[in-house]
Amino acid sequence: MISFSWGLPSSKKQADYLNRTSQFQLGWTSVDANTPVEIKQRFLVRVNEMIVAWLLQPLEIKYVLDTHCTKMQTCPPNASSSINSEKLKGVFAFGSVTLKGHLLSGEDMFSIKWEEDDSVWYETLSFSKPATFLSLATYPYVQWKQKLFAKQSSVALLKAVSDS
Numbered sequence: 064m065i066s067f068s069w070g071l072p073s074s075k076k077q078a079d080y081l082n083r084t085s086q087f088q089l090g091w092t093s094v095d096a097n098t099p100v101e102i103k104q105r106f107l108v109r110v111n112e113m114i115v116a117w118l119l120q121p122l123e124i125k126y127v128l129d130t131h132c133t134k135m136q137t138c139p140p141n142a143s144s145s146i147n148s149e150k151l152k153g154v155f156a157f158g159s160v161t162l163k164g165h166l167l168s169g170e171d172m173f174s175i176k177w178e179e180d181d182s183v184w185y186e187t188l189s190f191s192k193p194a195t196f197l198s199l200a201t202y203p204y205v206q207w208k209q210k211l212f213a214k215q216s217s218v219a220l221l222k223a224v225s226d227s
Contacts, residue, residue, distance in 0.1 A: 078129070078155035078175045085223060086173060086187070086216040100157050102127055110208075121162040125170070128156045153177040166198040166205065167191040173216075185220050187213045 084106070087094040091111045098106045101124060108120040130153055156174035161167055169191025176184045189209055193199035 081155055081157070081173050081175060086220060089212070089215050089219060092212065100124060100127055105162065106159075118166065120165045120167075122159040122165065122171070123162055124157055124159050126156075126158050128154055128174075130154050151176055151178060152181075161191065161194065166193070166195050168194040185217055187216060189213070 082100050083096065084094045084098050084100065087108055088096070093109045094106055098104065104124045106122055106124075108122060110118045110120060112118060130151075154174060154176050156172060156176075158170055158172040160170050169189065172186075172188045174184075174186045176186065178184065191209075193202055193205070198205050
């Protein structure tokens with residue numbers, strides 16, 4: 064989890080960033096920029112491996128949480144099983160699951176959290192296991208790529224929010 068900035072304006076900018084699936088636009092990964100972030104939306108993540116090889120990884124959005132609370136109220140408890148939102152001023156998050164044809168079997172969550180102290184945090188969580196022989200045979204590499212994605216998507220978010 065990485066803290067980027069402070070307050071509601073920053074929280075909204077970062078939520079807009081996630082809502083456009085911008086965290087996937089890293090050069091070596093991409094998603095159709097017109098993909099809406101909504102429940103049951105299916106999408107493909109294109110992963111470039113080397114110069115000529117690329118993979119299409121199918122996913123489906125399972126939940127979307129978009130709650131902005133005022134200082135006089137708290138967000139609903141248990142709004143999402145993966146986010147404890149009781150002490151948040153706001154949160155934008157979505158979670159996706161892998162579909163048949165993906166190298167892995169698992170889930171991802173992306174969230175922007177606006178804390179009581181006005182700090183704004185970006186978090187990406189992933190848990191998965193190999194779903195194919197290829198991913199099993201290369202699992203240490205696959206895990207390294209997942210960590211690289213988390214780091215680079217954080218840097219891209221910071222740049223996008225700083226540039227706007």
